[in-house]
Amino acid sequence: MHTTHFISLPVSSLQTWRVLSLLLLTVFSVLSSKSALANSNNNTNSSQAVCVHIASYKIGYEWQDGIDAALSQHLNQACQLKTFYMNTQNTLSTESLTQRGEQAKDFIEREQPNVVIVSDDDAVKYVLQPYFRDHRIPFVFCGLNNGGAVYDLPYSNATGMVEYSPVGQLLKLLFSINPAKTHVAYLNTLGTTAEKDALTFHRVMKRMGTPYTIYTVANQEEWRAMYLKIHNDPHVDLVFLGNTVAFKNWNHADNLAFTLVNSQKLSFAEHNWMMPYVSLGILKSPYEQGAWAAQTAKAILNGMPVERLPVVPNRNFQLWSNLKQLNAIKQTLPDSLLSQAILYSEPAR
Known part of the structure; x- marks a missing residue:
């Protein structure tokens, strides 16, 4: 069994946000409790409250499952959690995405929730x-890649946790x-999140x-062909593998x-399901996103005005190493780096 380690990144802003976020959650808890007592006649009883979750992806996608698990655990007994899965990870046409957005809107209007959680960009x-x-x-939004300016956020009725890349x-x-x-080559794919990731x-x-250099591919066959091209390119030093979901x-x-x-080259990724194919991973946590969204939703249910809940960044990143891939390219890395990393091992499938 692995012990969880968090890499200490040389970024003072992330450290500042870590302390600030903990303080804010404590303040929110106290203030929301006082607000709930002062306005008990206006609040919905927790047993009757409805929380709707609009999920961009589907059950079985590892990132989505992590958010779902956190929401289920942290919203337990706080409200009735009802989820609509948009299943957009394999949908690229604007028409289909718009149609699923309309279906999600109808779901929200039908359930008449007290608060809505929306996970990820779509x-x-x-x-x-x-x-x-x-x-x-x-x-409350979570898993919003690299900020919300492209969607004209913030809104008067929305707050959340953004997902910054490490x-x-x-x-x-x-x-x-x-x-x-x-020289870094980024092997990327298509979709709303992939486009934002490329821009970041x-x-x-x-x-x-x-x-x-950024390369964009649409399917497994194109991915393999471009993988070969990148690893045989003498001008490329490092390879960044994007999400293939x-x-x-x-x-x-x-x-x-x-x-x-x-x-032939040192490779890395930021999604844990890409770890089998790379030498290093600097991984984000879907559970962190879901847990923060759940705690924020509970604060709102307890009477905290949404405009008093600031948007915050993610702050937990894990460094992983894959010795099988490192050995394949005969690459050694300093102990000062590897000592901070969790050793990846291929799970049974």
């Missing part, structure tokens, strides 16, 4: 923004180890002043064997 883009912006119903911090560590190897990566690399087909065993045979 639920914000196709439900909250077009139908419930500045609405009387309070909303990739820039990992790159600083890797560049400090080998300053001569800084572009900004990070521009700010760092290092060379990079948008692919309709993905053969884990074949792709794992493929990467072990063809990998």
